[in-house]
């Protein structure tokens with residue numbers, strides 16, 4: 271967003287220094303092009319293309335009919351916190367009591383709550399990069415100092431324990447990562463997280479936000495929560511939610527689990543900002559968990575198939591450096607081979623230029639890597655139908671061939 275001079279005169283430094291979400295900005299540009307009549311294929315979205323399963327919708331309708339229309343307890347209905355506690359035991363072998371769980375208006379709010387409760391101005395927050403767009407901005411809102419450390423493509427973009435250790439200083443307060451990762455789809459293996467935890471063991475002031483929102487979209491079938499490691503368990507905030515696994519992005523319900531102290535602080539923070547999450551969404555969330563994760567795993571299987579399809583087609587595009595994303599629904603190739611090439615007198619200086627070229631020439635919306643801390647990459651979502659994915663890759667290949 272480019273603020274006008276008038277806006278700059280009245281708005282706080284806080285909001286002026288905040289970046290607009292790039293994924294939302296790209297979606298806006300794609301919509302504008304579509305409104306002009308172009309057939310735009312949108313691979314910029316960070317959401318499932320599936321409907322929420324019917325049994326969850328039915329539970330929401332029932333909640334309305336049964337009169338669940340009042341304010342809810344700030345950290346969530348006891349019933350939902352109980353179900354989340356059971357889920358942690360069932361899926362992650364984690365013992366979180368309901369009192370250690372805070373339900374929020376999406377995992378994004380859970381992350382913001384935790385950062386605002388843990389970070390003082392000037393504290394350093396290590397962010398495993400490439401990272402989800404909002405991490406850095408939320409840290410800035412808390413007046414913390416984001417310290418991105420970049421995973422290497424050869425390691426599927428995963429940051430190693432050695433890299434982490436080099437980045438820790440006496441000012442480090444927090445480490446944040448997502449696994450499966452947005453934007454790379456990388457999944458940390460248990461031994462990799464154990465190595466990371468061994469480093470963290472040495473620095474008792476350092477906390478962790480483990481963002482596990484894509485847990486069920488995991489093609490290796492093995493999800494490991496770092497909170498399983500006793501030595502650091504009380505310093506870990508585990509974030510999860512319903513948006514991705516249960517295709518419930520619009521319902522706005524997520525949660526975190528943490529030590530009692532941190533959970534109580536997040537409850538207090540939320541009580542002054544949004545209060546309890548929507549009553550109907552919470553009832554839907556409880557029903558989702560009671561129904562198990564079969565529908566989530568079914569959707570994950572579709573994403574796995576599409577991952578294979580896209581990867582095959584992408585490997586056929588000259589200059590795209592790929593790897594095997596083991597989870598989520600994104601692939602994040604290095605596209606820097608195209609930097610310096612030209613089309614009609616315009617030079618591709620960056621992933622941003624290349625993304626705009628792909629949108630204007632191939633009519634495919636993608637998100638450039640700058641927003642994720644990786645300016646050499648572009649994020650493609652494969653949460654789209656096979657036909658759309660095939661057509662998008664065909665168009666992109668043709669368009670890129672025009673670059674000289």
Ligand SMILES: Cc1ncc(COP(=O)(O)O)c(C=O)c1O
Nearest residue numbers: 376377378402448452511513524
């Ligand atoms: C890594 C990651 N964490 C958190 C979120 C936010 O999820 P929610 O919709 O529950 O706020 C997203 C959504 O894109 C995400 O990609």
